[in-house]
Amino acid sequence: MKPSETIKNYNSEVRLYTNYAIKHIKTVCKSFGPRPVGSESEAKAQEYLGKELETISDSVTREEFKCSDKAFMFWVPLGAVLLMLSTALYTFGIPVAPIVLSALTFLIILLEFVLYKPVLDIFFPKKTSRYIIGTRKPTGDVKKRIILCGHTDSAFEWTYTYHGGHKMVTFIIVMAGVAIAFNLLGGIYAVIHGSPAVWTNGDIYSKIIAVAMYVPVPVLCLAIGFVNYKRPVVGANDDMSGCMVCTAVMKLLDANDIRFENTELNVMLSSGEECGLRGVKAWAKAHGAEMKAEKDVETIFIAVDNVREEDFMAIYDKDMSGVVKNDLRVAGLMREAAANAGFDVPVKAIELGATDAAAASQAGIPAAAFTAMDPAPARYYHTRLDTEDNLSPKMIENGLKIALETAFLFDEKGIS
DSSP: OOHHHHSTTHHHHHHHHHHHHHHHHHHHHHHHOOOOTTOHHHHHHHHHHHHHHHTTOSEEEEEEEEEOSSTGGGHHHHHHHHHHHHHHHHHTTOTHHHHHHHHHHHHHHIIIIISOOOSSGGGSOOEEEEEEEEEEOOSSOOOEEEEEEEEOOOOEEEHHHHHHHHHHHHHHHHHHHHHHHHHHHHHHHHHHHTOOOGGGSOOHHHHHHHHHHHTTHHHHHHHTTSEEEEEEOOOIIIIIIHHHHHHHHHHHHHHTTOOOSSEEEEEEEEOOGGGTSHHHHHHHHHHHHHHHHOTTSEEEEEEEEEEOOGGGEEEEEEETTTTEEOOHHHHHHHHHHHHHTTOOOOEEEOSSSOOHHHHHHHTTOOEEEEEESOTTTOTTTTSTTOSGGGOOHHHHHHHHHHHHHHHHHHHHHOOO
């Protein structure tokens, strides 16, 4: 059955628990502020949210993991420095340097940002965070399990998203690509022709290449400050909105004394999403194998992230910059659930970045993600504008309806 057919005074109940979600988002943001992974403010917010889960769950578990709060995005300033060093060494007549350094830069970008591999973490101190899971048992045996997940950590500010918007961010990305291409070209040309220092040889082409290599340097200087590690953001939308939409589903069921017959509902408040999906990766490493071994329990994982803009609602069946496939059955279930709630939500691939669903998918757990944010990105994304004053009550209500419908539909039909 649909939630609208099960829950008495459905519309008023949804509005009530939309307000419940907004109230707690504002409380977390005002009381604890920005929440970089492993920070004291995140720990206090997690304690607050964990206590709230305890009032509506049959059980709540907390498990710790360690990760760096800065390593994941450090590829940006590191890559900029490597490319500028590459350019300088080219002009000094060291032809192999541009090949090695530009290739190294590309490899770091590929591993860290595209594939989310923690290659830089070994150079940074680790901090301790945790993920929290509230469980609501069914009335009968557990035959299905749905995990609704939001993340408690917030990001450090992206300088040029705030100061220049998506056009500035796009410009820096494009110029970084140009710099890598020019450095590779210069290095290959110099190796083939054995060019000495640019100012001592008579090869006009090597001089033209050198000029081209220096063109992106001012932009690379700007890229060093792409992330402002001194200014973490509040993260009201990214992702307190996801945390509280998931929690509101369980709160509404608890308030109406509704339990599924054979479906266990889990609300997971993960952490470390902003530093490379580290929380869900840690959870999957600890519990993924045992969940996959439960052949008689059908389990799905749904990430809810940045519930803000109705025009950009999306369900992701391809994640982590499109290189990880989420589960088409889960995405299809979510799309049907959204339609039941009155929304036509497209199934698509994420353009850049990732959601926690990617980490679950990599662990072999059927997963997909729901977001509602301009992927350009929006100007509030990872900036000081992502505050409790910039919430969309209408979109949080929409997100709650879709999450509710997904849980009920999964209980009814599963994904098999």
